[in-house]
Amino acid sequence: MTLRFGHSLRARLLAWLLIATMVMGVVALLDTWFDAVKTAQTVSDRVLVGSALAIAERVVVGENGALEVDIPYVALEMLTSAAQDRVFYRVDGPPGSFITGYQTLPVVTLQGGQASAFADDSFRGEPIRVVTLQRSASTGIRSVPFLVTVAETTIARQQLSQTILLRSALRLLLMIVGAGAGVWIAVSVSLHPLNRLGQAIAQRSPDDLSPIEEAAPSEVEGLVTTVNSFMVRLEGALNALRQFAGNTSHQLRTPLAVVRTQLALAQRARSLDEALDSVRKGDQSVARAERILMQMLTLARLDATATRGQQRNGAMDLTLKAQEVTADHVPTATEAGIDLGFEGESEVLVHAEPLLIEELLRNLIENAIAYAGPGAIVTVRSLRDATVARLEVEDDGPGIPPERRGAMFSRFTRGDWPKASGTGLGLPIVEEIAALYGASVTLGDGEAGKGLKVIVTFRLADPATAG
Ligand SMILES: Nc1ncnc2c1ncn2[C@@H]1O[C@H](COP(=O)(O)OP(=O)(O)O)[C@@H](O)[C@H]1O
Ligand SMILES: [Mg+2]
DSSP: OOOOTTTOHHHHHHHHHHHHHHHHHHHHHHHHHHHHHHHHHHHHHHHHHHHHHHHHHTEEEOTTSOEEEOOOHHHHHHHHTSSSOOEEEEEEOSTTOEEEEOTTSOOOOOOTTOSEEEEEEEETTEEEEEEEEEEEEEOSSOEEEEEEEEEEESHHHHHHHHHHHHHHHHHHHHHHHHHHHHHHHHHHHHHHHHHHHHHHHHTSOTTOOOOOOSOOOHHHHHHHHHHHHHHHHHHHHHHHHHHHHHHHHHHHHHHHHHHHHHHHHHHHOSSHHHHHHHHHHHHHHHHHHHHHHHHHHHHHHHHHHHHTOSOOOOEEEHHHHHHHHHHHHHHHHHHTTOEEEEEOOSOOEEESOHHHHHHHHHHHHHHHHHHSOTTOEEEEEEEEOSSEEEEEEEEOSOOOOHHHHGGGGSTTOOOSSOOTTOOSOHHHHHHHHHHHTTOEEEEEEOGGGOSEEEEEEEEOOOGGGOO
């Protein structure tokens, strides 16, 4: 099994738990060790001093005035019985006079006034614990001081402290394993609702975008809410797409049907002229279908851009662009008997994408040429005042009745006398492009209440940021 700390919550929790308990465990064990050594020391020292006292009891002043001792071996066996420890002793009389026992055994030096003292030392190459007692034996007339020293090797006390340590280490290990298992189980159980949630989503059909209803732990409620609101938006986008696709096929059906009819007519034509006439009509229909597709594509691209929010573009000159697009349309306008002109001198800076502004202008100018009628005057203007920039396309044709103007911004909506080439997507495209830059589009009356004047109002670009 490999632990992937980056991905598994369970492994991560477990790792943290183990690290934390391990650190605490080491601290606890160290503390236990010192404690165990101290406990073993205290217990064994008490026995050690006991046997020294038992020996001291037996020290008497002999008839010749010298000290005599009758070693009580039972007292020493008390010590050896515990482990393989060995016991040594010595008895010394007044300074310098060794009485009995191991003469090379180290004696603990008693500091002034002390009656007994312990020390760790070594004897014959083995570590030992030594106690030295000071007592005196009295004859009634005088008292003779003497020292009793008892030592034992430290095997028993080491074993005792090791046993204490081992037991607490085992207890700790058991606790860690128990806590680990607890976390493992707790996480598995807690993750259960998430798995259920995942399964529920996995089992859905691709077009089921209804909100997730499964109960979720409070920690992931935020995630579920986000997913739900995302699905709502997705559903909206999908519906718009479906409607759009439906509209597109509906719009394309008409020109394609015309093409078919014209082809059939051409097949049955009795003269070349008749056939050529059908071909020309069919060709016009194909052109119409092509235009519908182009506008659809433009709208689809605009929709995609719009979902990314307001655009940040460098500054561009509206005057220059409007002049350019107007000039491009002069030939078509002339052909339609329309006087197309431009007004505007100074630079008008706005933040926008030049190609899209061109598309916007083209739609407005083409509308004016198409609907104003022969003999009309169409004027394109770029203006600015203190805070806003304005782009205007004005004609003196029939215009659009005020109550119908709002509706023209809906996709596929057209006027009462639609020209064959229209799709009803021009004004919606204009409005969407404007919206990308926070600009607004209004339809108003032309000069003298005649015709149509389309006004696109932009925020002025700060000249300092002009690119
Ligand atoms: N300059 C105009 N003068 C009169 N009517 C207009 C003008 N511009 C647009 N319209 C009306 O608005 C409708 C919608 O225009 P538009 O969205 O560009 O679609 P389309 O031009 O494909 O019909 C047109 O069908 C037309 O009736
Ligand atoms: Mg149009």
